[in-house]
Amino acid sequence: MPTYDVVVAGLGGFGSAAASHLARRGQRVLGLDPRPAAHAEGSSHGESRIVRQAYYEGASYVPLLLRTYELWAALARDGEPLLRRTGGLFMGASGTQVLEGSVATARTWDLEHEVLDAADLARRFPALSPPAGTLGLYEPQAGVVGPEAAVAAHLAEAADAGAELRHDEAVTGWVSSPDRVLVATTRGHVGAGALVLAPGRWAPDLLGDLELPLVVERRVQHWFVPSRAENFVVGRLPVWMWDLADGTLLYGVPELSPGGGVKAAVHFSGGTPAADWTPAELAATLATLLPGLGDRRARATDCWYTLTPDRHFVVGWHPGGERVLLACGFSGHGFKFTPVLGEVLADLVVDGATSFDLSLFAPERFASTSPVR
Ligand SMILES: Cc1cc2nc3c(=O)[nH]c(=O)nc-3n(C[C@H](O)[C@H](O)[C@H](O)COP(=O)(O)OP(=O)(O)OC[C@H]3O[C@@H](n4cnc5c(N)ncnc54)[C@H](O)[C@@H]3O)c2cc1C
Incomplete structure (x- = not known):
């Protein structure tokens, strides 16, 4: 044998x-x-995964995150580094989990960050028009890997x-x-x-x-085609997560290559099961955050979460x-x-x-x- x-x-x-x-x-x-x-x-x-360190899921993830960044920096494919820093915005009203958890972790570990209000967010990132009362933690080290x-x-x-x-x-x-x-x-x-x-x-x-009490759930990754794509490219729009305070958490990735589309998806949902959100429902909800995103989709693909x-x-x-x-x-x-x-x-x-x-x-x-x- x-x-x-x-x-x-x-x-x-x-x-x-x-x-x-x-x-x-x-x-x-x-x-x-x-x-x-x-x-x-x-x-x-699905072409991109968000990487970040101001981890709202718990400050105790940070030692692993610091080491994973070192390892990502050393990992390349065909000579191209896999980690692409885009900056990241983790947004919600005061008291929401993504915002408060990200801020708490950033402060605990002294991670580079800024906290921006709705007016700052709209001024800095032209695609964004967050509802009044929205705050965002901006983390320059956040980015994506393929x-x-x-x-x-x-x-x-x-x-x-x-x-x-x-x-x-x-x-x-x-x-x-x-x-x-x-x-x-x-x-x-x-x-x-x-x-x-x-x-x-x-x-x-x-x-x-x-x-093990594992539950496997489908998620759909959507790529939208905004009419003014120049506001949605790396450098003008970071990766982002948005906590709607009702258990719904949406996220997205800027356009990574010309014509490649702007990714957006439901991470968790407080209402309709995340897998059942229609593209129109997602586009309509995002219209309050990213009014120029529109509802024209280039493509979509299913992917699977294994939840504890x-x-x-x-x-x-x-x-x-x-x-x-x-x-x-x-x-x-x-x-x-x-x-x-x-x-x-x-x-x-x-x-x-x-x-x-x-x-x-x-x-x-x-x-x-x-x-x-
Ligand atoms: C839509 C979506 C968005 C996500 N976004 C992010 C993000 O932004 N940032 C982030 O950090 N994470 C993100 N994640 C989570 C992350 O992608 C997953 O946690 C990760 O990919 C899981 O990897 P895995 O190795 O467990 O599973 P997989 O990569 O699916 O690998 C499992 C492998 O096991 C093989 N296999 C199954 N059964 C057997 C067997 N009996 N014998 C041998 N092989 C077997 C399968 O064929 C498969 O190749 C996202 C996930 C999804 C679905």
Whole structure:
């Protein structure tokens, strides 16, 4: 039976990063995925992912974010750096989660930022006309990375460092013991010192026995074509998030290349389920923030969130499986962490420990909870 130091199940956002870091640390890696590299059926496609540090989801993410920025700065595809700084605006009325959480995190970690009122926002960014009372935290370090390019770059690094990557084979099960893991695949069995499970939205299929309270939800990424595109380009419009105070959170990305369209989407919804918002509904809601965006769409694509009840990740050792690591439940905000969590997964496999505090992501925290809905 073939034997490896590590088998990585899933070669999307997180599996590709883990395979890269593990292989570059000298591990003999087998990466398995039943789908082609950088495919569009999971969670890592759609040209852009927002990266930011003034994290409203919690100040305790910041050490990981500082390290992930260092790793993004070192990651390139065809000589092009993957991280593109556009600046970021995190907006809402006073008291809303995105605004207050971003400000609190920026202050706690002394991150470069400004807080702008509605008039400042409209003056600085010509596409914006926020409702009176809106405040925005502006973070100059925020930007975007391309998910398909990042997956391809991590896979290329992994392959260059000797990883064997197969895109026609799935992991179907495993048996772990104190000294190794026997991994069952759609083509047979392999032995490994460790197994990293990064199956994205397919986690409930692969991890059914663990009964993690994961909920998989569709999201639609839309690209609009404003009549005055010059106000929506990088340099004039940052990436943005807008908290409408009723549980609805919208976000968008400026036009990244000429004619490429302006991306906008529903992150979470306080009313109609996020997946059911029509393009007209989204355009009408955004008309109060970005009046020139219009309702003409160039294209749209579905993508999938794998949500945990607390919207924090699941990263750590499998509670019932020695030598098996979990990386899933990224709850719609994981991509920016792919490089650093790839490194953390490699630390756990190679050194048995990491310097980062992963307690927020402990798989055991759901022991007595049931799915969100
Ligand atoms: C619309 C949208 C917008 C987002 N915006 C942002 C953002 O702006 N910023 C941000 O940081 N994050 C964002 N995210 C979240 C981020 O993109 C995800 O957290 C991240 O892509 C998840 O990566 P993954 O590796 O878990 O999943 P994927 O990249 O989908 O990879 C999972 C892989 O596992 C494979 N697989 C499944 N089952 C098996 C098996 N049994 N054996 C082997 N392989 C298997 C699949 O084929 C797949 O390739 C967004 C997500 C979406 C959907």
